Each structure stands twice: as C-alpha cells, then as structure tokens.
Amino acid sequence: MSFINYSSREINCKIVYYGPGLCGKTTNLQFIYKKTSPKQKGKLISLATETERTLFFDFLPLALGDIKGFKVRFHLYTVPGQVFYAASRKLILKGVDGVVFVADSQIERTDANIESLEDLKINLADQGYELDRLPYTIQYNKRDLPNIVPVAELDRLLNPTGVPWFECVATQGMGVFETLKNIGKQVLMELKKHY
Amino acid sequence: MSDFVMYEEEFRRVDEELRRLYQLANAKLVFLVDKNGQLIASAGDTQNIDTTALASLTAGNIAATGGIAKLLGQKEFSILFHEGDRDNIHISIVANKVILGVLFDQRSSLGIVRLRVKKSTAALTRIFHEMDRKALGENRGRAELSPFAEITDEDIDQLFK
Numbered sequence: 001m002s003f004i005n006y007s008s009r010e011i012n013c014k015i016v017y018y019g020p021g022l023c024g025k026t027t028n029l030q031f032i033y034k035k036t037s038p039k040q041k042g043k044l045i046s047l048a049t050e051t052e053r054t055l056f057f058d059f060l061p062l063a064l065g066d067i068k069g070f071k072v073r074f075h076l077y078t079v080p081g082q083v084f085y086a087a088s089r090k091l092i093l094k095g096v097d098g099v100v101f102v103a104d105s106q107i108e109r110t111d112a113n114i115e116s117l118e119d120l121k122i123n124l125a126d127q128g129y130e131l132d133r134l135p136y137t138i139q140y141n142k143r144d145l146p147n148i149v150p151v152a153e154l155d156r157l158l159n160p161t162g163v164p165w166f167e168c169v170a171t172q173g174m175g176v177f178e179t180l181k182n183i184g185k186q187v188l189m190e191l192k193k194h195y
Numbered sequence: 196m197s198d199f200v201m202y203e204e205e206f207r208r209v210d211e212e213l214r215r216l217y218q219l220a221n222a223k224l225v226f227l228v229d230k231n232g233q234l235i236a237s238a239g240d241t242q243n244i245d246t247t248a249l250a251s252l253t254a255g256n257i258a259a260t261g262g263i264a265k266l267l268g269q270k271e272f273s274i275l276f277h278e279g280d281r282d283n284i285h286i287s288i289v290a291n292k293v294i295l296g297v298l299f300d301q302r303s304s305l306g307i308v309r310l311r312v313k314k315s316t317a318a319l320t321r322i323f324h325e326m327d328r329k330a331l332g333e334n335r336g337r338a339e340l341s342p343f344a345e346i347t348d349e350d351i352d353q354l355f356k
Binding site: 064094192 | 198199200201202203206207229230231232233235245247248251252255258259261262266343344345346348350351353354355
C-alpha cells in the first residue's frame with residue numbers, strides 16, 4: 001500500500017527484502033546505504049541482536065528523485081530470516097508494495113530457500129496478498145562462493161512463474177542496484193496501472 | 196488492498212489538528228504515521244529528530260505490540276506509553292488506521308497528554324472517516340490529476356541514474 005500525498009507531493013512505497021537466515025538481506029541494504037549520496041538517504045536503522053542477526057527489521061529510506069513533480073521515496077525493509085522469528089516477519093509484510101526474495105545460492109541452503117519462499121507465500125496470504133500479483137524480483141545471492149547451485153536449477157526450484165531475477169554478490173555489490181532498480185520499476189508501473 | 200491517498204484539503208485539516216494538539220498538550224513533537232510506517236504529518240520540533248526513522252520505528256512498535264495483543268486474544272493495545280529520563284512518548288491508534296505519537300518532557304504531563312490526545316483523536320477520526328467516504332464516492336475519479344498517468348520507462352530510469 002503506497003502512500004501518495006498530494007499536499008507535500010510525495011509518493012512513498014514499501015519494498016521488503018525476504019529470504020532465509022544469513023542469505024544477505026541486510027548486506028543488500030548496507031551496500032545500498034554505502035553507495036547512495038547522503039542527500040538521497042535517511043538513516044539505516046537495524047534492530048539487531050548483539051551478534052548482528054536481524055531481530056525485528058532493518059529500515060532504509062531512499063529518496064531517489066522526482067517523477068512528474070512528485071518526490072519518489074522507497075522505504076526498504078528486511079525481515080529477520082531465522083525461522084523462529086515468524087511472527088515478526090509477518091508484521092513487516094504489512095502494506096508491502098514489492099518483494100525481493102534473496103536466495104542463498106549455496107547447495108546446503110537449498111531447503112532453507114524453498115522453506116522461506118513457502119513462508120513468504122503463507123505470510124502474504126495472511127495479509128491478504130498473493131505473491132503472483134505483487135511486484136516481485138528474485139535475487140540469487142552469493143554467486144562468488146564455490147559450492148553453489150547453478151542458476152538454471154535455482155530458477156526451476158524457486159521461480160516457476162519466471163519473474164525477473166538477478167545474480168548477485170551482495171558483499172561486493174554485484175547485482176544489488178540491478179535488483180533494486182528492477183523492483184522499483186515494477187512497483188511504479190503497478191502504481192501507474194491503478195491511477 | 197487500496198493505496199492511501201491524501202489530498203491538499205484533508206492534509207491541511209490534519210495538519211491544523213496536529214498543531215492544536217502540539218500547543219495544547221505542551222508537547223515537543225506531535226506526529227501522525229500510517230500503520231505501515233510512513234509519516235503523514237508532524238508538528239513541533241522536527242529539526243533535531245529523524246522523523247522518517249521515528250515513523251518507521253513507531254509503526255514497528257505498534258505492530259509488535261499488536262502481535263502480542265493478538266497472541267493474548269486482545270484486539271489490540273490502542274495506547275502505548277514509554278517513559279524516559281528526559282522525554283516520554285505517548286503512542287495511540289486513531290480511526291483504526293493511523294498512529295498518533297506525542298513526544299513530551301517535564302513541561303507537560305501524562306495526564307494532559309492523554310486528555311488532549313483523546314480530544315484530537317475524535318477530531319482526526321472524523322477527518323479520516325470523511326476521507327474514506329470521499330475516496331469511495333469518487334471511485335478514483337481523479338485520474339486526470341494522477342502523476343502516474345503518463346509515467347514512462349525513461350522517467351523511471353532517470354530515478355536510478
């Protein structure tokens with residue numbers, strides 16, 4: 001649910017990065033934070049445990065520029081990936097405009113990816129959404145590691161509907177902005193459809 | 196799920212009500228956030244506070260306590276109060292839709308804030324209900340004003356340069 005304010009001429013959209021624990025959701029946001037000019041970004045808020053695992057969410061507001069005189073703001077959120085934070089994950093999906101699913105490409109995380117994607121669908125359904133009807137991008141992260149599943153196989157397992165996907169090495173920034181740009185574009189195009 | 200659209204007139208009325216509350220409650224800052232964490236309006240000392248982050252965290256706070264409420268079989272906890280050494284914050288849900296936050300220090304008191312929030316909540320509820328009725332009645336008939344109608348791929352590409 002985007003928030004369009006005709007008075008201050010602003011459009012705010014909410015994008016959520018979802019995925020299994022340690023797949024690199026927070027790393028995506030950290031890289032975006034590092035590489036955007038101070039003018040465009042707000043504070044990166046991380047509600048994390050002492051060991052830097054996300055406890056509730058990370059939040060990064062981005063003001064990228066104007067469209068037709070309206071300031072476009074993306075609010076990027078991550079969810080806590082660990083299985084036992086299910087209740088918190090559900091809350092963060094409230095009002096989401098677009099989802100990025102960050103998959104961990106490592107062979108041993110295959111089941112975790114599938115499980116997390118199922119969890120995403122269930123939690124969206126609880127909020128009255130359907131993944132197939134939302135702007136949605138998949139990111140295959142950690143492509144620099146040696147023990148990874150080929151992209152074609154990941155795509156078969158995680159992307160039956162053929163949504164846009166990107167190969168990524170979030171720690172080095174590869175694919176991070178491509179993913180953001182794709183989901184941002186889908187979200188704005190969806191708004192266009194409605195208005 | 197419909198988007199949350201706010202036009203000039205309603206914004207002015209909301210803004211006015213927040214200013215009134217800010218003055219009458221002797222607050223440091225008064226702000227209104229939608230349940231997804233997007234700041235709608237604020238009044239008071241916004242210079243020294245990151246209101247975007249404040250909005251997101253406040254909504255997270257309401258969402259988390261809402262989760263607890265559900266777990267306990269309650270509909271929601273409609274008022275939260277956090278007491279600090281210097282500043283306190285009073286958070287409440289308005290019209291089932293938005294969140295009203297009041298930041299105050301020893302120049303005010305919880306009693307005054309609660310009383311004033313109650314009065315403002317009634318006024319804000321009226322505004323939001325009218326807004327809902329209007330949105331239904333117009334059936335999104337303002338397409339000609341939409342900034343999206345003629346949005347192009349280039350416009351979007353430009354954003355990410």
